[in-house]
Amino acid sequence: MTVQYFSNLAMVTSVVIYFAAFCMHTVEWASARKIKNEVAEPARDRELAAVGAGQGPELLEGPGSGTKGPELVEGPGSGSDKPYNDHKLTPRQRMETFGRLGLSFTLIGWLCAVAGVVARGIAAGRWPLGNMYEFTTMAMVIIVAAYLVLATMGMRWLGLPVTMLATIGNGLAVTVFYVAVAPLVPSLHSYWFVIHITAASISGAAFNIGGVISILYLIKKRAERRGTVKGYLARLPEARRMDVVAYRVLAFAFPIWTFTIAAGAIWAQYAWGRFWGWDPKEVWALVTWVIFACYLHARATAGWKGTRAAVIAIVGLASFWFNFIGVNLLFAGLHSYAGI
Template sequence: MPVNETLSTFSDYSFRAALLIYVLALAFYAAEQAFGRSRRQAVQRQRERELVGTGGRGDSSVESTAAATGRDTSDTDEESWSTISYARSLPDRVGRMAVALTVLGILVHLASLVLRGFAAGRVPWGNMYEFISVTCVSAVIAWVVVLRKVVARYVTAYVLLPVVILMFIAGTALYTTAAPVQPALDSYWIVIHVSTVAASSGLLLVPGVASVLYLFRRANAANPQRFAGFVSRLPSEAVLDRIAYRTTVFAFPIYTFAIIVGAVWAEAAWGRFWGWDPKETVSFIAWVIYAAYLHSRATAGWRGIRAAVINTVGFAAMIFNLFFVNLVTAGLHSYAGVG
């Protein structure tokens, strides 16, 4: 099937536009981080002065806001007052704009993949450029879902940063023009295996980032002078630990399924289920690490720093598998450069 050059061009434009939108959203998140904390501190100091001046009586604006929202009017402590005032501030509006930009970036990013698929007449994950694109959009979608469940908007900048880096590398060093899939990959298994590998890899980026940030928080707890300014803008250790665990619980079965169907495809293509190819070996190592992480949480009750270290090692194994194994080593998976 001939390649539709027009759709391919629009796909490339959409990919670059998505990257630019993510960069802009990243800048907005960084601005909220930079000015949001100082705004909260200023609001709390103002509240303290008002409490001193009024003998501890609540502020009328807080009472009216609480009445309008159906909240208890007696809830006039510093934190609630600070939250209400922060919601009216410029940093909060910038943060909300960043979330809107992130959602827009996802839509444009998905459009680039759909256009790429129609242009080449196949699924849009037949090479490293496309595989990384699918991985990145999976990571951003997963994080937006997390944002709906957990108040951790400040962490988004640290999730978008590796996504932007990966997309930049994919769009420059790893870019490949749209073309029909290689004969060795011309199988319905590419729809199942490669898509689940890419999706699970993107999902596992989220707990990897959360665990790394958790380790920064623990390092700061041991030495309050270390990373003090950076850590002060992060969610609590409990929130980061919960994000890492719950996202891994969701992603691990998908990754397991991807390895299983990959073995089935290997038997159909190469006559064996498993041959300890470099890609297979590192994928299995990463699977064992994540299995150990979940097992230690469920049975030994490992939480905190030990669990975060295991999850971080698993994240490092995934990154190693994505780049070093695909681009440096030679093996049965090297011909297409896909995950």
């Protein structure tokens, strides 16, 4: 078994395990439909409001987020008003069980993906970010790593969209974007290659996390406005808290994306003798930067919070993915070495 074969096998395995995690989180969400809605206690509301001022990580928790969930097994003397039954889980127990299983499967899938990325780098003898396949798999590793960290802070409710994204991302990588290990083209033989692409991977992961939270925010906000918050939506934090979390994630991503563009310009000077040449990839990177700059500026000056800000964030995420996939597939340019 060659190192490249092991890398491919590990990456395919990660797709299968991510899909299993996605199925577990789907059952988790479905089980929540049978649980009576809960309202946070006033004391908890005050605690979360205090955390909103930056005093701790509980800002990220929602009712029943899983951090301080109920015990999985209820028995005699546990205070439950239902008879003890060790053969059938209650909806609450089923939700918690499958939620934790989903998180465990996600961790295993992430370890497989990390092994695949590391083995790819060893097989290539370089930093594994030289084409669409390698960038996608690296970005998915960073996205899932960020989710696993956030899950310890009470954000397990991101499990369903994140595992869906990881399944699709790695699935496309191994089926559509895959290319065999090959030497880098001359323009990539620079340490700015590592700096530029690594920064793009980190900022792209943060854009995806912020975009996912913005989508969930719109769904939760619509349900709150209609008074139909039920099922798993009742387990999420209030919409206004999700809006704050999305803003903080995107505010973290924006300066890194700015650095990505600046590092790319320096790299372009080194490789092609000019800082900026209006290459399609450069143009769309700038478009994405402008969209997120408008997002942050609108929140800071015009008070655009909530729905309007979330829509801008989602448009920015769409621009990011078009820059990565659409530009590579539809346009020819100096970045064509990053194609399929």
